[in-house]
Every structure is written in C-alpha cells, then in structure tokens.
Amino acid sequence: MNSYRSLLFVTLSLLLFARTSHCAPDQTSFVIDGAGGSSSGGTLELLDACGQAGGIELSSSGSKFLQGGFLNTFSLQTSLDTDGDGLDDEADPDNDDDGLEDIREISGSAFSPVTRTGHNVADSDGDGMTDGQESVAGTNPQDEDSLLGVTVTYDNGNNEADIEWDGRGGKTYKVYYMDSPHEGFASATHLDDVSALGGSGDWMVSPTNYTDLSLTTVTQRYYFIKVEP
Numbered sequence: 001m002n003s004y005r006s007l008l009f010v011t012l013s014l015l016l017f018a019r020t021s022h023c024a025p026d027q028t029s030f031v032i033d034g035a036g037g038s039s040s041g042g043t044l045e046l047l048d049a050c051g052q053a054g055g056i057e058l059s060s061s062g063s064k065f066l067q068g069g070f071l072n073t074f075s076l077q078t079s080l081d082t083d084g085d086g087l088d089d090e091a092d093p094d095n096d097d098d099g100l101e102d103i104r105e106i107s108g109s110a111f112s113p114v115t116r117t118g119h120n121v122a123d124s125d126g127d128g129m130t131d132g133q134e135s136v137a138g139t140n141p142q143d144e145d146s147l148l149g150v151t152v153t154y155d156n157g158n159n160e161a162d163i164e165w166d167g168r169g170g171k172t173y174k175v176y177y178m179d180s181p182h183e184g185f186a187s188a189t190h191l192d193d194v195s196a197l198g199g200s201g202d203w204m205v206s207p208t209n210y211t212d213l214s215l216t217t218v219t220q221r222y223y224f225i226k227v228e229p
C-alpha cells in the first residue's frame with residue numbers, strides 16, 4: 001500500500017510540472033524541435049516541450065535548461081506526425097511539410113522582413129498558399145491578402161489579355177500560357193519574363209502586369225506566372 005501511494009504522488013508531480021511549463025509565459029528554453037538545434041544566445045523560449053518529448057537543447061552560452069530525458073519519462077502526446085509523412089515531429093525537420101524547416105519558421109528567417117510562421121501549420125494565414133510558397137514568392141505569410149494571385153482582363157475589341165498580379169520588388173516572373181487545360185504545364189508556352197522593380201511597404205509590393213497581344217484566333221487561354229527564389 002505504501003509503495004502504491006508513493007507512485008501516485010510522483011506521477012501527479014510530473015503532470016503538474018508539465019502543465020505548468022506548457023502554460024508559463026516566462027519560459028526560458030528555446031526548443032527548436034527534436035532534431036536538435038539551439039539558440040545562439042539571448043532570451044530563449046519554450047515551444048513544444050509539453051506535448052513532445054525530446055528536443056530540448058542547450059544555449060550557446062552553455063547553460064543547460066530542460067533535458068529531453070526528463071520529459072521522456074512519460075508522454076502526454078506520443079508519436080505526433082503533423083504532416084503524416086511517417087516521420088514523427090521529433091525527428092522531422094519540417095513538421096508541416098511546407099518546404100520550410102521548423103527552425104526557419106520559428107525564427108522567421110525565411111522572410112524579409114523577418115516573419116515567424118507556424119511550424120505545425122502549412123498555411124499560417126489560410127490564403128491557400130503555403131508558408132513555403134509565400135517564402136519563394138516574397139509575400140507576407142501572415143496576411144491573407146498578400147499572395148501571388150493572377151487576374152486576367154480580356155479586351156475583346158483589341159484581342160488583348162492583360163495579366164496582372166502583385167509583384168515583389170526584385171523578383172522576376174515568367175509568364176506562360178496554354179490553350180487547353182489538358183496540355184499540362186510542361187507544354188505551356190513561355191511568353192516573357194517580367195521584373196517587378198521597387199515596390200511599396202515592407203513587402204515591396206508593386207502592381208505588375210503583362211499584356212498578351214497574340215489572341216487573334218484564340219477563344220480561350222490559360223495563363224500562369226512562375227517565380228523562383
């Protein structure tokens with residue numbers, strides 16, 4: 001009977017500790033994820049330690065914070081695989097499979113200006129473009145109105161189509177078309193490259209467009225723009 005009581009006491013103590021560390025706003029350990037990685041000094045922040053065992057590292061100053069082995073003594077949530085790729089989050093450098101490593105999402109370094117994104121959420125602002133895609137396009141991953149979207153306006157009288165999008169200053173966009181949706185992108189025709197210069201605000205947004213003058217005998221056309229990192 002005595003041993004049973006002792007075990008119960010220890011278990012409750014551990015649970016209480018975990019809950020406290022999860023909710024505490026003054027956390028001092030920066031947990032990147034189970035794959036490792038540590039802060040390069042300064043204030044550290046605890047993110048995942050409660051739900052996920054492991055992944056608790058050292059700061060560069062040498063101070064040891066939480067050790068993964070401690071949380072591994074019990075599990076509140078085991079084997080979480082956010083993106084379902086068969087690799088548990090603890091060992092997955094890109095939990096949400098959006099093309100950005102967890103450490104880059106947590107630090108915000110994939111964007112200019114630096115912008116943190118959810119390392120367990122592929123599309124942080126829900127605009128239909130993943131954080132990784134927005135990193136390539138140079139759009140704001142925390143603004144649903146900031147994305148690489150294309151608007152096409154057809155001028156029937158002049159047989160012209162004006163393709164417009166919000167460009168990111170410094171980016172070059174390749175404009176393609178195909179006349180049948182069954183052709184596939186590999187067979188799309190490259191019309192031109194368009195550079196977006198300057199741009200306003202932190203995200204250097206500039207109205208960018210291309211006018212297709214080759215519509216004489218065409219009744220429908222599908223346009224694409226491609227931007228690279």
Ligand SMILES: [Ca+2]
Pocket residue numbers: 081082083084085086087088089092094095
């Ligand atoms: Ca995974």
Ligand SMILES: [Ca+2]
Pocket residue numbers: 094095096097098099100101102105119
């Ligand atoms: Ca990611």
Ligand SMILES: [Ca+2]
Pocket residue numbers: 123124125126127128129130131134141
């Ligand atoms: Ca998005």
Ligand SMILES: [Ca+2]
Pocket residue numbers: 125127129134139140141142143144145146147
């Ligand atoms: Ca966005």
